[in-house]
Amino acid sequence: MKKILTLLITLTVLTVNAQSTLSENKQEIINSVEKHQSKLIEISDEIWANAEIAFQETSSSKILSDYAEANGFTVEKGVAGIPTAFVATYGSGSPVISVLGEFDALPGISQKAQPTKEAYEEGAGGHGCGHNLFGTASLGAAIAIKELMEQGKISGTIKFIGTPAEEKFFGKLWMIDAGVWDGVDVNMSWHPAAEIKADTQSSLALVDFIVEFYGQAAHASADPWNGRSASDALELYTTGINYYREHVRPTVRMHYHIQDGGQVVNVVPDYSKLWVRVRNTDREGMMPVYEQVMKMAEGAAIMANVDYKISLVSGLHELLVNRKGAEILQKNLELLGAIEYTDEEIAFGKKIQEVTGKEQVGMDSEIKPLEETREHPGGGSTDVGDVSWNVANINLGVTTAPKDTPWHSWAVVACGGMSIGHKGLIYSSKAMGMTMLDLFENPDLVEEVKAEYKERKGDYEYKAMIPDGPPPIDND
Numbered sequence: 396m397k398k399i400l401t402l403l404i405t406l407t408v409l410t411v412n413a414q415s416t417l418s419e420n421k422q423e424i425i426n427s428v429e430k431h432q433s434k435l436i437e438i439s440d441e442i443w444a445n446a447e448i449a450f451q452e453t454s455s456s457k458i459l460s461d462y463a464e465a466n467g468f469t470v471e472k473g474v475a476g477i478p479t480a481f482v483a484t485y486g487s488g489s490p491v492i493s494v495l496g497e498f499d500a501l502p503g504i505s506q507k508a509q510p511t512k513e514a515y516e517e518g519a520g521g522h523g524c525g526h527n528l529f530g531t532a533s534l535g536a537a538i539a540i541k542e543l544m545e546q547g548k549i550s551g552t553i554k555f556i557g558t559p560a561e562e563k564f565f566g567k568l569w570m571i572d573a574g575v576w577d578g579v580d581v582n583m584s585w586h587p588a589a590e591i592k593a594d595t596q597s598s599l600a601l602v603d604f605i606v607e608f609y610g611q612a613a614h615a616s617a618d619p620w621n622g623r624s625a626s627d628a629l630e631l632y633t634t635g636i637n638y639y640r641e642h643v644r645p646t647v648r649m650h651y652h653i654q655d656g657g658q659v660v661n662v663v664p665d666y667s668k669l670w671v672r673v674r675n676t677d678r679e680g681m682m683p684v685y686e687q688v689m690k691m692a693e694g695a696a697i698m699a700n701v702d703y704k705i706s707l708v709s710g711l712h713e714l715l716v717n718r719k720g721a722e723i724l725q726k727n728l729e730l731l732g733a734i735e736y737t738d739e740e741i742a743f744g745k746k747i748q749e750v751t752g753k754e755q756v757g758m759d760s761e762i763k764p765l766e767e768t769r770e771h772p773g774g775g776s777t778d779v780g781d782v783s784w785n786v787a788n789i790n791l792g793v794t795t796a797p798k799d800t801p802w803h804s805w806a807v808v809a810c811g812g813m814s815i816g817h818k819g820l821i822y823s824s825k826a827m828g829m830t831m832l833d834l835f836e837n838p839d840l841v842e843e844v845k846a847e848y849k850e851r852k853g854d855y856e857y858k859a860m861i862p863d864g865p866p867p868i869d870n871d
């Protein structure tokens with residue numbers, strides 16, 4: 396009896412502790428997101444179905460900014476000379492906290508919201524990175540903060556920043572250049588993922604550039620001696636890159652995409668074009684590899700006796716981690732706990748795993764302990780990295796697809812258009828809203844997050860790696 400009594404008392408204490416950590420204001424954040432839930436899901440699904448690619452996200456940008464406006468935000472559209480970029484602001488004074496939202500799709504991976512591969516619209520784009528969820532969840536978090544401001548429970552400025560073209564061109568670079576994050580104390584971001592995580596890892600630096608070769612056309616059989624082949628140069632160039640692979644650090648990645656290799660077999664091609672990308676752990680380590688790969692274009696041009704041209708598209712910095720920010724976020728993830736899934740959702744996830752040849756383990760939404768920051772993060776790159784060199788940045792990952800799902804693929808598109816994705820969206824809105832609330836309520840936390848940012852950045856003078864002139868809105 397005594398044992399049972401002790402157990403009962405212990406349980407009561409545990410329950411009280413768990414509840415007492417979810418403050419009234421945090422509960423308000425959760426309530427706000429739930430109040431807007433059906434509308435947020437509707438917005439996300441509309442962006443998912445439209446699947447607009449880089450710099451063409453006209454309707455997606457409008458849906459998000461319209462809902463921000465309808466909720467009392469002042470919206471500035473077309474910022475940084477990008478028609479689909481916008482900043483929605485509410486409140487005044489400090490702290491100034493921003494949350495950014497992406498909404499662009501990837502070309503050619505249209506997919507229905509089902510666990511087997513079938514296009515929603517043949518040849519169209521698809522949200523293979525879950526950016527329909529990304530932009531919408533960030534909007535939900537910003538609205539939750541705004542509603543607390545409206546009630547006079549917190550004060551300061553909240554900005555929801557609509558950032559186009561993350562998949563290509565990296566729209567944030569021009570937005571940074573235009574000073575969009577000037578005066579912001581802390582920026583909040585998240586990304587759809589296959590697990591829930593307060594992000595403590597960096598991302599890779601990269602550079603994108605176009606190489607074009609210009610030769611002389613001729614009949615491929617009748618007078619080939621009159622021709623100088625741009626596609627010979629292209630082949631020699633990619634061969635050079637592939638030999639070079641053996642002599643770079645294991646952290647280096649080099650990719651190319653042949654965009655034009657000539658049109659027909661009976662003409663010596665006078666034009667060829669490649670999109671080349673070089674990555675490494677950080678920008679400093681990437682630059683010498685970039686320079687060498689550029690030099691090789693000249694070598695290929697000499698061998699094929701053609702002319703060449705190199706044009707910078709843009710380049711990304713690695714992400715500056717903020718562990719203090721991640722700690723604040725982690726506490727909120729622990730408060731929210733894991734996402735719960737229905738049997739149908741788990742079956743959907745397992746079917747995706749079956750079709751993509753993965754172990755059928757279903758979903759992973761357990762809250763894990765904060766990770767150590769690795770020296771070499773691996774993985775991909777993001778223009779949030781560049782934002783993180785201009786303002787202290789907190790990053791979240793939330794499950795929106797089953798474990799081991801191939802990213803940038805039809806499988807991610809499928810999950811983003813149904814309840815697995817929706818649950819991740821709503822969860823992310825709550826987690827980001829609660830974390831931003833901590834910052835609004837505790838000026839000391841803002842200072843600690845900013846202090847870590849300043850220390851990590853050091854005296855590095857950031858400059859966006861973009862070509863002169865306006866953003867490449869009309870390029871494809």
Ligand SMILES: [Zn+2]
Pocket residue numbers: 524525526561586
């Ligand atoms: Zn993405």
